[in-house]
Amino acid sequence: MLKAIDISSLQPHPDLDGVDVVLIKASEGRTYANPLRDEQEKAARGEGKQVGWYHFLWPSNIQAQAQYFVHCADPKPGDVLACDWETTTAHTAATCAEKDAFLKAVKKLCPHLRVMLYCNLDFWDRHDTTSECGDGLWIADPGAAAGKPRVKHPWVIHQYGIRNYTDVDVCNFATVAAWKDWAGVPEPAPRPVPGPPSSKPYVPPPFPAGLAPGKSKPSAKGLQKALRAAGFLQITDADLSDMYGPRTEGGVGRFFDAHSEFRTKGKPHDTAIGPRGWACLFRLAYGHK
Known part of the structure; x- marks a missing residue:
């Protein structure tokens, strides 16, 4: 103990x-x-x-x-x-x-x-x-x-x-x-590793319209995987869910704590990721690959 x-x-x-x-x-x-x-x-x-x-x-x-x-x-x-x-x-x-x-x-x-x-x-x-x-x-x-x-x-x-x-x-x-x-102590966000000079820049997938806390359509699995890859959510494949529930909100909250510029102004406890935050998160998660 x-x-x-x-x-x-x-x-x-x-x-x-x-x-x-x-x-x-x-x-x-x-x-x-x-x-x-x-x-x-x-x-x-x-x-x-x-x-x-x-x-x-x-x-x-x-x-x-x-x-x-x-x-x-x-x-x-x-x-x-x-x-x-x-x-x-x-x-x-x-x-x-x-x-x-x-x-x-x-x-x-x-x-x-x-x-x-x-x-x-x-x-x-x-x-x-x-x-x-x-x-x-x-x-x-x-x-x-x-x-x-x-x-x-x-x-x-x-x-x-x-x-x-x-x-x-x-x-x-x-x-x-x-x-x-x-x-829920967040892991340090991984630093992107530059690719070879000839590699094409990473382009995040389009933000799924309607993605929001409390909803299961569109699915939140892609968001959960990106949060996990970026070190903001500890979750197994078996626990991935379509629902944008409290666990996903916690991961988004930790992402916002590290990148507060993407949190909605006037909402210090915002857990709804938008298109700009989505793009930043996916670059952190997959941009170095």
């Missing part, structure tokens, strides 16, 4: 030695932002760690909190987002319905990122009524051995204790590569 830590402003200089994943507090409620988050992110990425962000949820104003969280975290492709659901300093707590609404709101804002739930055993066993945890459960159970939380529900991260004033966790993945595959 991978080793992780979760940190806030209480850990200004966390020890990253031997850590695979760093989960950083981004925000709380609608007004608090971790003042050290940029510095902590820079340190984690500088040492090649996988990065996640969490938001401490308060009751009410759920949509505003979701927007504030995404703004403060400013997540990069492949980052993981989490809702921290527990008792506040005012001895209040968001309801289960508010927790579910927050997870849904964040997912809508960041459809190509993993969105998960953090809570302790008491909240999971006594406050939760839906078992809704987004893309995965991050369970706090410091009374159990690492990797053996006392829950029947599948879990992704187990917070099992504290070391050097820092919460320590394990992630239910055998390798960093497996985490990257789950989180």
Whole structure:
């Protein structure tokens, strides 16, 4: 299992030695932002760690909190987002319905990122009524051995204790590569290799009119293959589908993150590729062949 830590402003200089994943507090409620988050992110990425962000949820104003969280975290492709659901300093707590609404709101804002739930055993066993945890459960159970939380529900991260004033966790993945595959960390886009001087320039196929999210006609298989060839989508031949569904949208979202000039202006979470983006993607995927 991978080793992780979760940190806030209480850990200004966390020890990253031997850590695979760093989960950083981004925000709380609608007004608090971790003042050290940029510095902590820079340190984690500088040492090649996988990065996640969490938001401490308060009751009410759920949509505003979701927007504030995404703004403060400013997540990069492949980052993981989490809702921290527990008792506040005012001895209040968001309801289960508010927790579910927050997870849904964040997912809508960041459809190509993993969105998960953090809570302790008491909240999971006594406050939760839906078992809704987004893309995965991050369970706090410091009374159990690492990797053996006392829950029947599948879990992704187990917070099992504290070391050097820092919460320590394990992630239910055998390798960093497996985490990257789950989180959707994009592979570096391959650099086109120039062909011989006499070779003809590559011409992308025509953009299929009507290709759009949520549609299966025209087929999205060609788009999926190009995203895979360009390093923006991990998919097998068996999983190729005519449907332009969430998986395809995630690949397009990662392409847009690398080539934002093709994203529709005013739509930061656009996942509909157009003729210009289509042509660029196919040149990246096949132009060097």
